[in-house]
Amino acid sequence: MSTEERRALEAEFDALTARIGAIVPADRKAGLINCCEELRRMTALVHGPRSPAVEPANVYSLKPTGARS
Amino acid sequence: MSAKEPLHELSIAEAGARLRAGTLTSTALTRHALDRIAALDPLLNAFLLVTRERALADADRADRELKAGVDKGPLHGIPHALKDIYETAGIRTTCHSKLMVDHVPQADGTAAAKLAAGGAVLLGKLATHEFAIGGPSFDLPFPPARNPWNPDHFPGGSSSGSAAAVASGMVRMAMGSDTGGSIRSPAAYCGIVGLKPTYGRVSRRGVFPLSYTLDHCGPLAWSVEDAALTMQVIAGHDPLDPASADVPVPDFSAELDRGVGGLKLAYPRSFFISVDGISPEVIAGVDRAVQDLARLGAKVEEITLPDFELFNACGRVILTAEAYAVHEENLNKRGADYGRLAYQRMMPGAILSAADLIQALRMRRELYAAIARVLETRDVIVTVNALAPALRFDAFPPDGTLRTPGHTIPFNLTGHPALAVPTGFAKNGLPIGFQIVGRPFEEPTVLRIGAAYESVAQWTTKRPQLELKMAG
Numbered sequence: 001m002s003t004e005e006r007r008a009l010e011a012e013f014d015a016l017t018a019r020i021g022a023i024v025p026a027d028r029k030a031g032l033i034n035c036c037e038e039l040r041r042m043t044a045l046v047h048g049p050r051s052p053a054v055e056p057a058n059v060y061s062l063k064p065t066g067a068r069s
Numbered sequence: 070m071s072a073k074e075p076l077h078e079l080s081i082a083e084a085g086a087r088l089r090a091g092t093l094t095s096t097a098l099t100r101h102a103l104d105r106i107a108a109l110d111p112l113l114n115a116f117l118l119v120t121r122e123r124a125l126a127d128a129d130r131a132d133r134e135l136k137a138g139v140d141k142g143p144l145h146g147i148p149h150a151l152k153d154i155y156e157t158a159g160i161r162t163t164c165h166s167k168l169m170v171d172h173v174p175q176a177d178g179t180a181a182a183k184l185a186a187g188g189a190v191l192l193g194k195l196a197t198h199e200f201a202i203g204g205p206s207f208d209l210p211f212p213p214a215r216n217p218w219n220p221d222h223f224p225g226g227s228s229s230g231s232a233a234a235v236a237s238g239m240v241r242m243a244m245g246s247d248t249g250g251s252i253r254s255p256a257a258y259c260g261i262v263g264l265k266p267t268y269g270r271v272s273r274r275g276v277f278p279l280s281y282t283l284d285h286c287g288p289l290a291w292s293v294e295d296a297a298l299t300m301q302v303i304a305g306h307d308p309l310d311p312a313s314a315d316v317p318v319p320d321f322s323a324e325l326d327r328g329v330g331g332l333k334l335a336y337p338r339s340f341f342i343s344v345d346g347i348s349p350e351v352i353a354g355v356d357r358a359v360q361d362l363a364r365l366g367a368k369v370e371e372i373t374l375p376d377f378e379l380f381n382a383c384g385r386v387i388l389t390a391e392a393y394a395v396h397e398e399n400l401n402k403r404g405a406d407y408g409r410l411a412y413q414r415m416m417p418g419a420i421l422s423a424a425d426l427i428q429a430l431r432m433r434r435e436l437y438a439a440i441a442r443v444l445e446t447r448d449v450i451v452t453v454n455a456l457a458p459a460l461r462f463d464a465f466p467p468d469g470t471l472r473t474p475g476h477t478i479p480f481n482l483t484g485h486p487a488l489a490v491p492t493g494f495a496k497n498g499l500p501i502g503f504q505i506v507g508r509p510f511e512e513p514t515v516l517r518i519g520a521a522y523e524s525v526a527q528w529t530t531k532r533p534q535l536e537l538k539m540a541g
Contacts, residue, residue: 009420016419022401024416028409031468036417038471039389042382043421046429056430057437058282 001037009036076101077238078532081147081295084241088135088146095135095146099128099190102148106192106239109535112220114212115233117153118161119193124148127190134188143298145188150243152231153194154201155181155286156275160191163210164277166199167406168399170210178275179307180244180286187302192240196230201246201279202392203411204469205229205462213462216259217533218499222459225255231289232259237535242290242299248279249388250454250477252287253504256489257455257475260500260528262519263289264296265477267509268484269314271300272307280391281312283384283481292529293490293519297321300512316510324517330366332518334359335447337374341456344377346474348457348501354492355453355503361525362451362518370447375439377476383436384478385471386421386429393418413469437483440506444485448514450506452476454489458499480506488515491528500528 001009010033017024024032076098079087087093103121110116131146156162156174163169177185185191196214198204205213205223214229216222217237224233228245232255235243245252247265256263264287271286278284288299300321307313336359341347363369392415393400400407400416407415443450456474480487486509491502507515523529 013420017401020401020419022416022419023404025405025412028404028412028468031409032413032416035413035469035471036420039385039417039420042385042471043425043429045379045382046386046425046432048428048432050428050431054431055434056427057433058430 006033006037009033009040077105080292081143081241081298084147085143085145089140091136095128095131095190096125098146099124099148099192102192102239109237109239112535113215113217113233113237115195115214115230115237115239116150116193117163117165117196117211117230120160120191123160124190124192131188131190141186141188142302144184144302146190147242148190148192148240149184150192150195150231150234150240151181152197152228152243152245154197154246154277155244156277157181157191157194160194162194164200165197165209165211166408167210168403174275176275179272179310180303181275183303183305189302195234195243198227198229199408199411200277200396201227201248201251202414203408205465206408206410209408216459216499217535218260221461222499223258223462223465225258225455225459227251228255228289232256232261232263235259235261235289235291237533241295242288245287245289246276247285247287247481248283249384249473249481250475252289253477253487253489254455254473254475256289257491257502258459258500260491260494260502261289261291262293262296263287263489264300264512264516265480265487266300266304266512267314267486269312270486270510270512271303272310272313274307274310278395280388282391283388285481293488293516293523294322294325297325297516314510319513321513321516324513325520327517328365329362329518329521332367332449332514333447334362334367334369335372335443335450336369337372337450337452340374340377341453341476344456346456347453348495350458350495351453351456351501354501355451358492358503358522358526359451362522365521365525367518372443374443375436377479379432380436380479380482383429383432384482386425387433387482389415389418389471390421390426393421409467410469414471417471433482436479440479440483440485444508448507449518452504452506454502454504458495458497458501477504485509486512486515488519490519490522492526493528
């Protein structure tokens with residue numbers, strides 16, 4: 001991640017945490033942003049091209065009331 | 070019993086046979102364990118709490134019951150301990166965190182209750198990474214557990230105290246939890262056996278959640294047989310755990326002596342051979358294990374799997390999202406009350422979008438299908454566990470990271486059962502290991518293969534020389 005991208009990530013993090021009212025301990029922030037950077041790299045990998053028919057792992061099927069699960 | 074066979078070297082089956090024959094009492098076994106904890110734990114910090122009175126009361130009850138012919142199963146009268154995320158009625162359950170340091174549950178979780186109902190003796194509560202995620206931290210209310218093979222080194226985690234307690238012979242079995250490798254990694258680092266059962270096989274109720282869809286409860290044990298006997302007590306459907314599977318409970322020990330003749334092993338060597346940080350000794354260890362299993366009659370086929378980085382990314386996105394959801398309020402308002410590492414590893418969940426999580430869940434189905442395809446025509450996958458022997462504590466950076474040096478998270482994502490087994494020792498004297506991954510609910514097969522390998526490898530004959538370290 002370039003310096004510019006890192007700054008943008010930090011700004012995004014600051015905006016998000018301000019919106020949710022999170023209090024971020026100052027002495028932990030640099031390491032936290034490092035973890036956010038790692039997560040952002042991982043997140044990019046899960047956004048692969050997929051057919052709309054590829055469903056998530058947590059779809060479920062209902063059973064009639066009283067049926068054994 | 071000879072001088073060469075101290076009580077802590079008896080397996081669960083051996084101790085159980087003597088308890089039933091009347092040549093040993095649970096009270097003697099328990100007092101021996103308590104003495105061993107008193108002698109060794111100051112060096113290892115495995116226990117956060119020793120429940121001495123409870124243990125002696127459990128043991129006395131077990132002795133009376135066994136004498137009266139009441140047999141509650143394979144753990145009756147056997148001392149054990151629980152990772153301190155397992156809720157225990159009337160006994161402090163801290164998750165190794167300042168946030169929970171005074172938490173005393175009113176009821177046992179399901180696994181703790183099953184162990185109690187099975188007559189097992191509770192010795193105490195064990196160190197963990199904070200909320201089963203932090204890391205080896207020195208800014209928590211309790212110190213981190215240490216590796217019995219060299220206390221300057223990390224014991225793995227997050228079931229760190231469980232592994233240290235088993236490897237040092239304080240207990241034969243301790244319960245752990247595994248969300249991204251937290252049973253199997255400490256088992257590898259401490260040279261013991263650890264079973265992450267199939268998702269849904271063991272109830273998670275009353276075990277503090279880290280990630281709802283990735284959490285698994287299971288045993289860490291000195292031997293495969295001890296793990297199998299523990300599974301007999303803790304497995305089973307729990308209607309109070311929505312993930313619990315309503316499937317028959319097999320005899321987990323029934324196939325331990327059957328050998329591996331004719332079983333088909335998939336070996337994804339390309340999956341790990343060139344990953345960053347893998348130790349040549351770990352590769353040599355798993356290669357040797359595969360060769361040993363082939364010599365014993367297994368059919369080995371080299372296969373390929375999707376890139377590990379895909380499994381890792383998918384798993385970490387889901388884990389971080391779910392952990393943040395579990396801790397959202399405290400992370401946002403009381404961040405400074407968490408240890409540095411747990412906070413830095415969970416708080417990034419705040420930046421994930423709904424689409425990020427859904428894409429990860431879509432990828433999860435694809436990755437499950439990839440593993441399931443391999444196991445359609447093979448019995449198990451054999452692969453690496455931790456990538457290298459345990460690091461020294463002083464080699465850890467001060468800040469957290471989402472990356473962990475192991476190949477365990479794929480099978481949390483897919484839910485397949487995975488057994489960690491030692492493959493020996495690195496040149497620095499620290500243990501290394503591998504894992505055996507089976508089809509859903511086919512734990513008896515992974516245990517069977519683990520037992521066959523264990524019987525030829527004989528790693529359980531060697532213990533850490535802690536007494537020497539303490540004397541020195």
